[in-house]
Amino acid sequence: MTLPLFLLADGALREVSPGARLVLDGDEGRHAATVRRIRAGESVDVADGSGRTARCEVVEALKAALVLRVEALADVAPRLPGLVLVQALAKGGRDEAAVETATEYGVDAVVPWQAGRSVVRWAAERGEKSRLRWGATARAAAKQSRRATVPDVGPLVTTTALARRTAEVVATGGAVLVLHEGATEPLATAPLPDAGRPGAEVLVVVGPEGGIAPDEVEALVTAGARAVVLGPEVLRASSAGPAALAVLSVRLRRWG
Structure with missing residues (x-):
């Protein structure tokens, strides 16, 4: 025990x-x-x-x-490359549920994203309170799953800021994977950094309930991201990110 x-x-x-x-x-x-x-x-x-x-x-x-x-x-040594969940704000607490499950699955960091189609809006003091709540959720999930590390919950980003980070991640050998139901490239075969590569990150970008707007997908892909699809089913905002992290954890030999 x-x-x-x-x-x-x-x-x-x-x-x-x-x-x-x-x-x-x-x-x-x-x-x-x-x-x-x-x-x-x-x-x-x-x-x-x-x-x-x-x-x-x-x-x-x-x-x-x-x-x-x-x-x-x-x-506990950090596992490389790092896995980062970029989670669009979503209604009904589905974004926070995604943070909880992603933490249990071993995500290394979480980035809240104010996507164009997000119904929920973080502003000023309310936004900081919401971010801290995500942090508390990650901390509780880390404890429950007996993790030695608690994922960092970063500041809220806009699509413009996310595109800049995408370009930086790709330039340093990482990968940015945008989950999109209209994509043709499977997540299971998308190119990834070598396991153990120092400084590399894999960002998983998940949109809100209404999906990622076409202009946002274009901005991220132009910055170096790849649009990928998980499978034939359309998953909710609360489950898409964790499902993708599970696939990546197997591919990067974190699991199994």
């Missing part, structure tokens, strides 16, 4: 060594002490979201926190 995993603040394990004491408090500590009812003498794993994990013994269980002694540390 695997040990429970709890998340510390970002980078909290950077300067930690075996034998050190840690306090797991806040929401995570409260959950561990009062919901999971973990007691002294038990073992747990903790991670700081940046790829470092620690196997710990609980030396004291407080009312809403645990005092831990670090027994061993491990670092």
Whole structure:
């Protein structure tokens, strides 16, 4: 049976060594002490979201926190090329559902996209709150799937900004794959960077409920992206990205 995993603040394990004491408090500590009812003498794993994990013994269980002694540390190397989900804003929480599942599938970063056909709009303070909610969703999904890393949720991009990033990614040996039902090139055979290539990324671009507008597809393809199709079925905004990530994870030998 695997040990429970709890998340510390970002980078909290950077300067930690075996034998050190840690306090797991806040929401995570409260959950561990009062919901999971973990007691002294038990073992747990903790991670700081940046790829470092620690196997710990609980030396004291407080009312809403645990005092831990670090027994061993491990670092999870980043998998290359990195997988990035560019998710268009979508209504009904389907965009956030995509972030959750993509995190469980191992995505390395998420980019929110204000596509032309997105019904949902992020603006000013509301937009930042929504981005932070995506980040919290990714963090919770990382914990549930026992990941040592939490995907970064970047700032909202426009189509113009996404086209610029596309050109940069392709110029450095990466690939940008735009999921489009009208494409003829299968995702399963689209060219990809070599597994393990430093600095390379594979961006998966997913449109909103109404699909990606033709002028947006043209802008991205002109910048170096490839329009690809998953299969004969038309998937929702919540499932298209994760399905594509599953295919890519097999092709890049992350899975299997």
